[in-house]
Amino acid sequence: MTSFSENIRSHIRISDTLQRLLILNVAVFLVIRIVNAVSGLFLNPILSFENVSTFFAIPANLSKLISKPWTVFTYMFFHWDVMHIFFNMLWLYWMGKIFQEYLGNKKLLNTYLAGGFIGALFFIAAYNIFPLFSNSLHGAFALGASASVLAITVATATLLPEYPIQLLFFGVVRLKWIAVITILLDLINISGDNAGGHIAHLGGAFYGFIYIRSLQKGTDLTAWLTRLFDRLSPSKKMKVAHRQKKHDEDFNITKKAKQEQMDDILDKISKSGYGSLTQEEKNFLFKMSKEN
16 A cells, blocks of 8 residues: 555656646545445445535635635636546547647646636626526636636637647547537527536636736746746746846846747747747757746
């Protein structure tokens, strides 16, 4: 058992951001469902859907939200249905791999968190503004990584609109059309049975689009998140001491030059596709993705 747990910890340590997001989502799902199933044998399910939702899911009612603000983030890691988590993780893996290749680990995590957060804001705002939801406001809540996943999907499609995706039964489809169709389906269903979920999806999609457009103009909307995580990372603290040996001015000049080159490459991809890059530009992009 000790060896097994050590292997798991070792795997998590060497895994990248995408793998950790997948592991976290699946681990939370399995723990909750297994404990609920086993305790249910004694006619006393400890982690029932109602009990767990009260703690993890985000409520639309503002008075409830104030008493548990952490749900703005916990909801995006909480799934109950098998098919719900299966498709969310499948899309997260597909889109996350592409996103990560071009923009790196840090921006992937930031987009996941920020997209989920904006999706939560859209959900809360809609339920407190539109008359359609007035009767269900008190008990409404949202859960799942869909808003985060759609933020990553739309961000990737905005950055690489002509990127080809091979789909079963459909053949090769450009990434931009996958994003457009997904958004249209959510728009069509914003007053349906899962209206809150679709509205949260649209919030994530909105953020994904705005994030890449801002990034292409030289502004990283989640740079503050990167700085926060860097401060909290023990390994980063060690690197800071080493970097201080280099003159601050030289370091800033080098960093600015790299960012300008990165912006030019992203702009070229957006306009002409990945295939238009030279081998040198591809190598630089790969190197930057590893650094980020």
